[in-house]
Amino acid sequence: MGKPTGFMEYTREAPPKKDPLARVKNWQEFQIVMPEEKLQEQGARCMDCAIPFCQAGTTMEGSDEIGCPVYNLIPEWNDLVYRGKWKEALERLHKTNNFPEFTGRVCPAPCEGSCTVALNDDPVTIKSIEFHIVEKGFKEGWIKASPPKKRTGKHVAVIGSGPAGLAAAAQLNKAGHHVTVFEKDDRIGGLLTYGIPDVKLPYHIVERRLTLLEEEGVKFVTNTEIGKNYSTEELNKNFDSVILCTGAQVHRDVPAEGRGLDGIHYAMDFLRPNTKSLLDSEHKDGNYISAEGKNIIVIGGGDTGVDCITTSLRHGCNSLVQFDIHPEKDSTRDENNPWPLYPQVYTQEEGHKEAEAVFGNDPRAYKVMTKKFVGDENGRVKELHTIEVDTVYENGKKIRKEIPGTERVWKADLVFLAIGFTGPEQEPLKQMEIETDERSNVKAEYGKYSTNKEGVFAAGDSRRGQSLVVWAIHEGREAARECDKYLMGTTNLT
Incomplete structure (x- = not known):
């Protein structure tokens, strides 16, 4: 402990952010780099507590996360940053996290919610310190390709190139296996590329790491879907083992009257084409759903809903509302949400701050449930009918109780459904004869990751359900460890 x-x-x-009114005019990152002396002071706030819950990486039954799922050695690299030993801090950071440049941008930082300083003060700025450690590493040229010195002769296929798949591929390649990553x-x-807007995670940041992985020997195959243009027979013939990291891509829907009207889209059907068009042509090709001049309603109060807000604002929408079915949170923890659990408190995401700057108010409407979509004479949505609800539990079952007299009509030209995903796509799993659980996720025990098919493992959202990028990286690393053990009888991966 340095101080x-x-x-x-x-x-x-x-770290300060660019002015919201200015940044909504472009797709650039908006975090401003802090001076190193300031970051060293922030590192000095880490108090070397006896039990660093920030790196615990665990959950309690029926509760939220505690600490960092990838077990980042947070007190160690905080101290190294304080003492100006940035390269050593980077080495400690990479020891547990393959992609700190991703988590340093998009992770909600459960580590900070479990920081001991947060018991009676503001937590250490762990996420921003992580961000600057890895960015300094790239700037100084410390992060270079490091191919394995020898190969095992084993071939592994990783299906899906999201954070779980990339983490698994990186680890297995490090172990000396020949790794091929298939992406449809x-x-x-x-989701790092097409699920998160470029303002939060620019593609050149993802591409920078992909280039390193390619230089280290990982092979990437795009436009290839297992079961469609690459058969399961070829997969079994050409590879000694397989890791499924296909994510959770089956959308949760809003089964209300009028759902079939034009102008109602799943969030990813809005976000993905937007990013693709941006990367392909800076939106010149017009191959995306534009929110320009439109009245936008986002159904869903989570991160994906905020991504729809962020994107709609940059298109130049006319108005913006985000429906959250839950009540507004308090500014302090409830007694059933004690430290070191992730704090369930009122916060404004950057997208909310941008909407408030543009329109003068926070875009969220709470306890709102959609009852009906209404269309115009052309079959296009023009309004939503809603009612406020209280969420209660009866006999262990969640019930939405409508509150009489709270009916309301909202004008809408575009509606984006951002209420999550129910599980992975089922057809590839059926073709591979992979068993699923009662939630339709791949059936594979946490910590072992093996499916019912010998040599086939699963990790990330396809196994655990929709979750955080940092949990996907954690599971990808652990599944790689189990796969390596299966192939070689032992493993040095952690």
Whole structure:
């Protein structure tokens, strides 16, 4: 511990952001780099507590996460940053996390919610320190390709190139196996590329890491879907083992009257074409759903809904509302949400701040449930009918109780459904004869990751359900460890 009194001497200071009204005019990242001296002060706030819950990486039954799922050695690299040993901090960071440049941008930082300083003060700025460690590593040229010194002769197929697939591929390649990653889209990256807007995670950041993986020997195959243009027979013939990292891509729907009207889209059917058009032509090809001049309603209060807000604002929408079926959170923890659990408190995401800057108010409407979509004479949505609800539990079952007198009509030209995903696509799993659980996810025990088919493993959202990027990286690494053990009888992967 470099400075025992650091947490008492320095206050939390997060990196500044570009002005919301200015940044909604472009697709550039908006975090401003802090001076290194400031970051070193922030690192000094880490108090070397006896039990660093920030890196616990666990969950409690019926509760939220505690700490970092990839077990980042947070107190160690905080101390190294404080002492100006950035290269050593990078080495410690890469020891547990293959892609800190991703998590440093898009992770909600459960580590900060479990920070001991947060018991009676603001937590250490762990996420921003992680971000700057890895970015300094790239800037200084410390991050270079490191191919394995020898190959095992074993061939592994990774199906899906999202964070779980890339983490699994990186680890298996490190172990010396020949790794091929199959991606059904035209670009590698899965949700990192097409699921997260470029302002939050620019594609050149993803591409930078992909280039390193290719230089290290990982082979990427795009526009290839297992069971369609690459048969399961070829998969079995050409590979000694397979890891399924296909994600959870089956959308959850809103089965309300009028759902079939034009102008109602799943969030990913809005976000994916937007990013593809941006990358292909800077939107000049017009191959995307434009929110320009439109009245937008986003159904769903999570991160994907915020991504729809972020994108709609940059298109130049006319108005914007986000429906959240839950009540507005308090600014402090409830007694059933104690430290070190992830804090369930009121926060404004950057997209909310941008909407407030543009329209003068936070875009969220709480406790709102859609009852009916109404269309015009051309079959296009023109309004939504809603009612407020209380969420209660009866006999262990969640019930939405309507509140009489809270009916309302909302004008809408475009509606985006951002209420999550129910599980992975089933057809490839059926062709591979992979068993699924009662939630339609791949049936594979946590920690072992093996499916009912010998030599086939599963990791990430396809196994655990929709989750965080950091959990996907964690599972990809662990599945690689189990796969390596299966292939070689032992493993040095962690």
